[in-house]
Amino acid sequence: MAKKLRIDKILSNLGYGSRAEIKRDCKHGVIEVNGKIISNPGTQVDPENDEILYSGERVEYREYIYIMMNKPDGYISATFDKRDPIVLDLIDDPSYLAFEPFPVGRLDKDTEGLLVLTNDGKLSHRVLSPKKHVPKTYYAKVEGVVSDEDIKSFEEGVVLDDGYKTMPSQLKILKSDELSEIELTIHEGKFHQVKRMFESVGKKVVYLKRLSMGKLKLDESLGLGEYRELTDEEVKLIEKRE
DSSP: OOOOEEHHHHHHHTTSOOHHHHHHHHHTTOEEETTEEOOOTTOEEOTTTSOEEETTEEOOOOSOOEEEEEEOTTOBSSSOOSSSOBGGGGOOOHHHHTTOOEESSOOOTTOEEEEEEESOHHHHHHHHOTTTOOOEEEEEEEEBOOOHHHHHHHHHOOBOTTSOBOOOOEEEEEEOSSEEEEEEEESSOOTTHHHHHHHHTTOEEEEEEEEEETTEEOOTTSOTTOEEEOOHHHHHHHTOOO
């Protein structure tokens, strides 16, 4: 059965204006459905099959939006916070905000890198489900010499400060020195997990950036705070495992 929605809801969700503005537009006769002028903003239409025109232009309906952001330091991965700026503050396109997107999972306030925002609750649930073990890869700068012994410890799973033993993870050493550089792939999402894993082996993460989720990789052409829509293929990559 076709899913019918109010015309004012459809158009406001697509960024054509607020409900009040759509109501005004209906009075002015600028909205057509299947060749008929719509004067009632509460009119139910099938957005996927009915032809909707706004000021003579065809309305392309879509239910979901998927955004890739290169999250900067200092922003909270949430839709509201009383004290700190949130990642939605970085989105200045009202047509995106009209979908009411939310972050898929969290990046710490001081963590940079790949963040996906969407209004697709089902996709978010699948990605974050503990049963899925969607891999996430991070780049980090770590105080202390990271060694082959750490690679082995992470592969076997380390015990965090609360007694939880992590799943096996893959540690790659890029530079081993007093300030080491590494890439780490984890398959779960415990609170502050990367930082706590290194604390368990006596080291401290001083910089953290997420590079990928599933097979979706951060678009390195995006500057900090910049964003773009995902392609259809990229949406599919989020849930893919190695």
